[in-house]
């Protein structure tokens with residue numbers, strides 16, 4: 065029986081022995097995992113539990129190379145399967161306790177454009193370690209290698225972005241969120257640079273260029289993260305601080321001064337912070353997201369450094385992930401709303417605690433606008449909280465359905481049972497499921513048993529989870545006193561009155577966004593140019609305001625007049641949330657040629673995540 069099975073398998077896979085993977089003979093499919101359609105791994109049979117990573121960074125070759133040593137746990141499984149993408153694997157060894165390691169033939173699956181390539185390593189009953197020798201590709205999708213000219217200190221910089229399924233492009237790993245791992249790492253860098261990871265981090269650069277890391281709490285693979293650059297650390301509180309390029313670090317520490325208050329609020333609401341330190345790494349402007357909740361070390365865009373702390377709700381969001389997402393994790397990318405909906409809800413609760421109800425109401429209103437925009441754009445099937453992303457990139461699920469519809473469900477449940485009971489429910493939910501993953505079905509069962517039934521509620525969760533649109537049980541759109549004033553000013557301006565300049569001096573970014581978003585598409589371009597003269601929105605140093613203004617301008621035909629400013633913005637910043645509406649507006653307003661010309665200049669500076677979206681949008 066064993067022999068027959070072995071023969072069968074040998075027909076399905078390519079056996080490779082210490083060879084260049086490019087020389088591999090034709091391969092056959094390895095089917096995706098039964099537990100996660102975005103991974104080839106087989107943790108039900110054999111599970112990689114702890115990683116010891118030893119890598120050297122090579123900025124010239126744009127590669128990481130070294131070994132990934134995995135502790136594996138299995139009960140006589142015949143093999144273990146890892147996810148990889150574009151990795152050049154040079155050797156695989158297996159090791160049994162108290163024995164020397166030995167090189168072994170391994171197998172590679174057929175490459176899949178989206179999922180990469182399975183690496184299958186045969187196991188013997190006593191094998192408890194697998195050692196993979198490899199090198200990343202210069203085009204590894206998770207990694208962005210910045211030229212010195214793309215940083216503020218003219219030193220090279222590299223960072224990773226693992227979510228959703230990109231970690232496999234720099235570490236051979238069982239890359240499903242349901243497979244939690246611990247890790248330690250030794251990273252060698254050029255001596256003038258410093259490495260940091262989603263782990264316990266060094267505070268200072270050292271002269272050896274060798275840094276060691278430890279992540280003792282189990283995390284999902286998408287939270288493995290690394291950055292190497294000319295970094296300085298500055299403490300904010302006892303357990304909080306910021307890493308940034310030297311010219312930015314003091315500014316960033318001032319901007320994030322509220323982080324200790326946020327932490328205190330979050331702990332009061334949801335229990336003790338479970339990760340030790342909370343630090344923030346400020347990346348160069350090409351970072352494709354606002355923030356990434358890498359545990360112990362949030363990665364953040366510098367576009368939130370605006371001088372008045374008015375964009376730090378993003379930090380509240382990433383901090384909130386320390387409970388929802390990082391501590392209790394979506395089991396698959398179909399359940400992504402569990403990560404983001406809960407986090408967006410908690411973000412606003414934290415902001416209400418530290419900045420007041422008025423402030424939180426503005427965030428809720430802007431969020432509801434974002435939700436409506438996505439509902440207008442998305443197919444009905446993509447408006448369900450629970451998605452079916454089989455055969456699709458998990459990035460397709462990163463919409464405001466997960467964030468805002470998910471958050472609206474949490475808000476509605478809060479009102480359904482009362483705030484005190486809902487807070488206790490969430491606290492228990494995090495406590496009960498800590499360091500575990502959860503599916504949508506498990507959440508529904510838990511909420512029914514622990515929230516709805518004890519409160520005699522007939523709340524229909526199914527209408528939210530497996531149906532499009534906003535269910536009838538949803539709370540009405542929020543109102544905000546501060547926005548009511550903005551509405552009246554905008555109306556006055558559109559009606560042709562002179563715009564009173566002084567009234568905006570107390571505005572936060574939120575008021576400006578609401579003001580700009582509220583203009584009708586047919587407002588005269590000349591009127592916009594008048595506003596620009598007074599408020600200099602086209603050259604705003606606040607990327608949120610600038611991006612909203614550019615989109616309005618493009619949609620109103622005023623964009624042509626300020627194209628140089630729009631181009632400079634698109635070339636400098638790589639945050640996908642800003643770029644998508646701007647390129648789309650150019651495309652839809654007859655500026656596709658100009659959009660493509662700008663994109664050709666900007667593209668080399670974008671991360672692969674952003675490039676993927678823009679390539680599709682512009683048909684490049």
Ligand SMILES: [Zn+2]
Nearest residue numbers: 381385404407
């Ligand atoms: Zn998030």
